[in-house]
Amino acid sequence: MAHVSLPIAPRRFGETKRTDAWWIQPAVIFLLFSTFIVYSTWAALQGNHYTYGPYLSPFYSPELFGDSAHAWFGPRPGWWPSWLLFSPAILILWAPGGFRFTCYYYRGAYYKAFWADPPNCAVGEPRSSYRGERHFPLILQNVHRFFLYFAILFLVILLRDVWDAMWFTDATGHRTFGIGVGTLVLAVNVTLLGGYTLGCHSLRHMVGGILDRIAERPVRQAVYDCSSCLNRNHMQWARLSLVMVMFADLYIRLCSLGVWTDWRLI
Amino acid sequence: MSAATFRIWRGERGDGRFEDYPTTVSEGMVVLDAVHRIQSEQANDLACRWNCKAGKCGSCSAEINGKPRLMCMTRLNELDLAKPVTIEPMRAFPHVRDLVTDVSWNFRVKQKIQPFTPCAPQAADGTWRMQQRDVDRVQEFRKCIECFLCQDVCHVLRDHNRHDSFVGPRFLVHVAALEMHPLDTADRMAELREADGIGYCNITKCCTTVCPEGIAITDNAIIPLKERVVDRFYDPLKALVRLMRRETRDERRETS
Numbered sequence: 001m002a003h004v005s006l007p008i009a010p011r012r013f014g015e016t017k018r019t020d021a022w023w024i025q026p027a028v029i030f031l032l033f034s035t036f037i038v039y040s041t042w043a044a045l046q047g048n049h050y051t052y053g054p055y056l057s058p059f060y061s062p063e064l065f066g067d068s069a070h071a072w073f074g075p076r077p078g079w080w081p082s083w084l085l086f087s088p089a090i091l092i093l094w095a096p097g098g099f100r101f102t103c104y105y106y107r108g109a110y111y112k113a114f115w116a117d118p119p120n121c122a123v124g125e126p127r128s129s130y131r132g133e134r135h136f137p138l139i140l141q142n143v144h145r146f147f148l149y150f151a152i153l154f155l156v157i158l159l160r161d162v163w164d165a166m167w168f169t170d171a172t173g174h175r176t177f178g179i180g181v182g183t184l185v186l187a188v189n190v191t192l193l194g195g196y197t198l199g200c201h202s203l204r205h206m207v208g209g210i211l212d213r214i215a216e217r218p219v220r221q222a223v224y225d226c227s228s229c230l231n232r233n234h235m236q237w238a239r240l241s242l243v244m245v246m247f248a249d250l251y252i253r254l255c256s257l258g259v260w261t262d263w264r265l266i
Numbered sequence: 267m268s269a270a271t272f273r274i275w276r277g278e279r280g281d282g283r284f285e286d287y288p289t290t291v292s293e294g295m296v297v298l299d300a301v302h303r304i305q306s307e308q309a310n311d312l313a314c315r316w317n318c319k320a321g322k323c324g325s326c327s328a329e330i331n332g333k334p335r336l337m338c339m340t341r342l343n344e345l346d347l348a349k350p351v352t353i354e355p356m357r358a359f360p361h362v363r364d365l366v367t368d369v370s371w372n373f374r375v376k377q378k379i380q381p382f383t384p385c386a387p388q389a390a391d392g393t394w395r396m397q398q399r400d401v402d403r404v405q406e407f408r409k410c411i412e413c414f415l416c417q418d419v420c421h422v423l424r425d426h427n428r429h430d431s432f433v434g435p436r437f438l439v440h441v442a443a444l445e446m447h448p449l450d451t452a453d454r455m456a457e458l459r460e461a462d463g464i465g466y467c468n469i470t471k472c473c474t475t476v477c478p479e480g481i482a483i484t485d486n487a488i489i490p491l492k493e494r495v496v497d498r499f500y501d502p503l504k505a506l507v508r509l510m511r512r513e514t515r516d517e518r519r520e521t522s
Contacts, residue, residue: 011425017332017352104489108469118421121472122332130426134465142500145493201485205493213448215397231485 011124013116022120029113036242040097043249044089049256050249054165055182057249058189062157063088070164096154099147104201105238107133107141145202155197158190168264179266182251189248192241199230199237267292270342272300273350274312280361285309286350291342297353298326298337301365313364321478324413328365329354334415334476356418369414375433378461382444383452400448406486407443409479412436416473416483422466432463435473435483442487445494455498464491 016022043050043059050057051068063070065077066088076086100106111117118125133141165183167175197203208214208224215221230237254260271288287304298316305312317323319338326337331345331352345351359367388395416435422428433441441458444450458464473483481487497504 017329017354019331019346019349104469104484104492108471108484111468112470117468118425118470118472121419121470121475122329122334122424125421125425128426130422130428130466132422132432132463132466132468134463138468139465139500142496145496145501201489202493205490209490209493210497212446212450213397213400215399221399234485 013124013126014119015124016120016122018120018122022123026113026116026119029109032239032242033110033113036246039246040093040249043253044093045085045087047085047087047089049253050089052182052252052255052262053180054167054169055180055186055252055255055262056161056164057252058158058161058186058193058245059093059249060089061154061161062092064091092154095147095150099144099151099197100238100242102141102144102147103238104144105235109235145206148197148200148202151197151200152203155190155194158186158193162186162190177266178264180262180264182255182262184265185248185251189241189244192237192244195230196234196237196241199227199232199234201231201234203227204231268347270300270347271350272304273352274301274304274309274365275352275354276309276312276364278361278363282361282364284352291347293343295342296338297328297330297335297340297342297345297351300342300351301337301353313362313366315366322411324411327356327413327415327418329356329418334418336413336415336478339478356414358418358420358423359414371429372412372414372417372434372436375437376440379433379437379441380444380452380454380457382447382450384449385451394449396448403486404443404446406481407439409481410436410439411479413478415476415478419472419476420467421470421472422463422468428463428466432466433461435467435488437462438464438467438491439481439483439487442491445491455495458491459495459499464488464495467492 014023040059043057050060050063051070056063056068056070060066061070062072064072065075065080067075071088080086112120116126117130131138133139162183165186166177166179168178168180169175204224204227207227208217208220211217211220214224251260255262267290269288270291271286273284273286276282276285287308289300289303289307291300291303296319298314298319301312301314305314314326314328314337316326316338318325321336321339324336327334328337329335329352330337330340332354334356337353342351353365355361355365355367356369359369359371362368384394387393414436416439417423420434422432423434438458441454441462444452445454454462467488469484469489471484473488474481474485477483
């Protein structure tokens with residue numbers, strides 16, 4: 001392929017003939033993702049106020065080791081270095097974090113909003129060099145499918161958390177069925193996460209996209225169609241689930257701190 | 267009838283400047299109509315490429331108010347006529363004159379892609395059989411009119427000038443149409459990774475945004491191809507499965 005020179009001198013950073021407010025979209029994404037990163041890091045490092053009654057914050061689920069009744073393997077392990085900050089969230093957040101970081105939607109969004117590569121379509125870039133995802137470190141984005149396996153596992157665990165959030169312990173120690181606002185918050189959270197995870201491009205590929213002849217396999221065709229249906233709005237699922245998972249943690253945290261009251265509906 | 271000003275790039279081989287052309291416009295006009303009016307009334311030497319005026323030939327690609335679009339499909343009532351409307355040639359290709367660029371690089375790229383390689387005929391009369399469901403997926407890609415707006419907006423070509431190592435979204439769509447075809451047998455994975463440079467795409471979806479045929483270029487063509495490349499080159503579990511299958515096949519062959 002012959003080298004082709006550009007017709008008009010390359011544009012400087014941010015230079016464009018676009019007349020619309022092209023900077024709004026990357027600015028909003030920058031603010032949204034930054035807010036999530038700051039809040040989730042802060043919340044994960046707190047190590048407290050992540051449960052309230054039968055509710056467990058999605059940032060801390062599954063709680064492998066911890067002080068709450070939700071912990072799978074008891075309190076903080078003895079082998080954990082005493083000088084190192086411990087929080088149950090640190091042990092697990094790498095999985096959903098990695099899943100989102102390597103997600104095809106997020107990649108496109110943060111390359112634009114955080115790296116200005118490009119700032120938006122048909123807008124001048126700050127750098128002339130470009131390596132894409134062909135070389136280290138961005139070639140590592142190809143591990144997305146392995147994070148997907150963990151994300152599906154987490155989805156099952158969060159579904160179990162919604163079930164647990166329907167069983168309240170009264171003053172006598174009896175567990176009774178009930179639904180509180182927190183139950184609904186966790187249910188909406190897992191629904192949005194389900195829409196996001198099950199519409200993942202890697203999953204869509206695995207369940208049917210890999211096949212050139214899918215008509216002969218009706219079950220895979222049905223699963224592929226479902227995944228494709230969710231995939232068409234992958235961006236919306238990604239954004240809504242991001243906001244909701246943050247809100248679910250905030251809700252439980254504020255209930256635990258006594259700032260908000262969790263209303264029992266049933 | 268109302269007045270509008272069109273700021274059109276005039277010049278040859280990259281040298282030039284914007285010139286303002288005030289003209290009258292009426293209801294239902296598209297940008298190409300305005301360019302034709304300017305051509306006939308004020309600038310007979312204004313060069314622009316066009317053919318069908320129906321959004322099907324892909325000839326009149328240009329940048330209107332900074333966005334890659336077909337001039338024949340951009341209605342004036344979508345634009346703010348209170349300000350001059352800028353019309354530029356596509357930036358990803360060598361400039362020829364005024365609004366015309368040399369897009370021949372695209373045709374040279376296409377020649378290098380492995381062509382459709384059908385399997386052996388499946389019926390005694392030498393014909394093939396396909397299910398409509400299997401063809402639906404590649405039919406989306408065949409809507410492409412080769413306007414090259416996706417190539418123009420792609421920052422890998424437009425800003426980074428990687429024409430020597432990246433084929434661009436148009437030809438990734440072309441490869442997807444071949445790779446996902448139920449009768450095709452060619453293997454283009456190594457080509458996709460190396461010569462076609464699929465790793466250069468960083469999924470900004472600009473190509474999908476500008477496609478006048480509404481092809482979901484990124485979601486339905488590029489990302490599925492990236493996943494197939496991952497299957498082949500970056501997934502150790504898949505490699506293990508392939509190895510085990512090969513060994514089983516070899517064992518069966520030896521036994522028989």
